[in-house]
Amino acid sequence: MVASDEAGDEACVSGQRICTASTGSEMEMASASAITDHYARAGLGEVILEALKTAGKDIDKLTPDDLAPLDEHHPRGRSSTVDLARLAAIKAEDRVLDLGSGIGGPSRYLAKTFGCRVLGIDLTPEFCRVAAMLTERTGLTEKIQYQQGDALEMAIADQSFDVVWSQEVAMNIADRDRLYAEIRRVLKPGGRYVFADVVASDGRSPHFPVPWAREPSASFLLTAEGTRQKIEAAGFYLRALEDQTGDCIAQQKARANHAGSPAVLGIHIVLGREGPRMLENTARNFEEGRTGLVQGVAVRSAEPHGSSWPRA
Numbered sequence: 001m002v003a004s005d006e007a008g009d010e011a012c013v014s015g016q017r018i019c020t021a022s023t024g025s026e027m028e029m030a031s032a033s034a035i036t037d038h039y040a041r042a043g044l045g046e047v048i049l050e051a052l053k054t055a056g057k058d059i060d061k062l063t064p065d066d067l068a069p070l071d072e073h074h075p076r077g078r079s080s081t082v083d084l085a086r087l088a089a090i091k092a093e094d095r096v097l098d099l100g101s102g103i104g105g106p107s108r109y110l111a112k113t114f115g116c117r118v119l120g121i122d123l124t125p126e127f128c129r130v131a132a133m134l135t136e137r138t139g140l141t142e143k144i145q146y147q148q149g150d151a152l153e154m155a156i157a158d159q160s161f162d163v164v165w166s167q168e169v170a171m172n173i174a175d176r177d178r179l180y181a182e183i184r185r186v187l188k189p190g191g192r193y194v195f196a197d198v199v200a201s202d203g204r205s206p207h208f209p210v211p212w213a214r215e216p217s218a219s220f221l222l223t224a225e226g227t228r229q230k231i232e233a234a235g236f237y238l239r240a241l242e243d244q245t246g247d248c249i250a251q252q253k254a255r256a257n258h259a260g261s262p263a264v265l266g267i268h269i270v271l272g273r274e275g276p277r278m279l280e281n282t283a284r285n286f287e288e289g290r291t292g293l294v295q296g297v298a299v300r301s302a303e304p305h306g307s308s309w310p311r312a
């Protein structure tokens, strides 16, 4: 189990108990609540369990694979998580921080596949509760804990994780300098930051709604090059930055088609009423060249600003 001291005085979570960390100024709290309002869905846990029962799953004996169609809240689903784990070379002894852990799909995959311990932090309280409930039903509570909190102000000790893992979260965060500085702070020297992000591409705005935002005011996309610059400037050596856009267009279209069918397990169950439009727009934005998808891994360098390492 991840020890409570990793997460600060009041930041431990065990089983379904969620503790809350402060999110800073009033303005930050307002924008934080716009993000959590976007993601929260009342009764989400029950909706998911009902969908699993309908699909013939034993909800008292779930596996991460049973949940994979609906708990991987990012464009390439489970295949993105498998790729990132390979890029980051995750090992059993790694202490992993899943930043923006959603309802916990990636954290359960990592803990089950590699045996590593994971702490998930997410801004949306409802997601933290659902993540803890599903983790309990997969028997992984000894390996995984969840904490409600803001990636920009984590109640985490300096240099306490080997890996910070973040899939499709940075798009909700305007202050990337602060985000990457905070990630660097909690990583051990030589630790890895592994990420997958939707990026801006040809300069045109995405069609909204998309899974991470209903409108432009909650969406903060950088280009792939802008992402590289910000990460390196924060004191990382970028070991890999891969474009995944082509790989995911067909997959997004398939997800959008399934979204019409309540009998099929899929991410639309988490996205709710606007899910089909969000998934259609995601595919359309990639296809029209408005957005792209990148994944990468960066190593915490010794210097806090700028990297003395050679480029990848």
Ligand SMILES: C[S@@+](CC[C@H](N)C(=O)[O-])C[C@H]1O[C@@H](n2cnc3c(N)ncnc32)[C@H](O)[C@@H]1O
Residues within 6 Å of the ligand: 035, 036, 039, 071, 072, 073, 074, 099, 100, 101, 102, 103, 104, 105, 106, 121, 122, 123, 124, 127, 149, 150, 151, 152, 166, 167, 168, 169, 172, 173, 211, 212
């Ligand atoms: C698109 S979901 C991805 C969830 C998860 N990473 C996954 O791939 O399944 C984005 C998540 O980021 C979280 N998030 C957004 N801004 C955040 C912040 N400032 N701090 C922590 N979590 C944040 C949201 O609550 C949401 O759960």
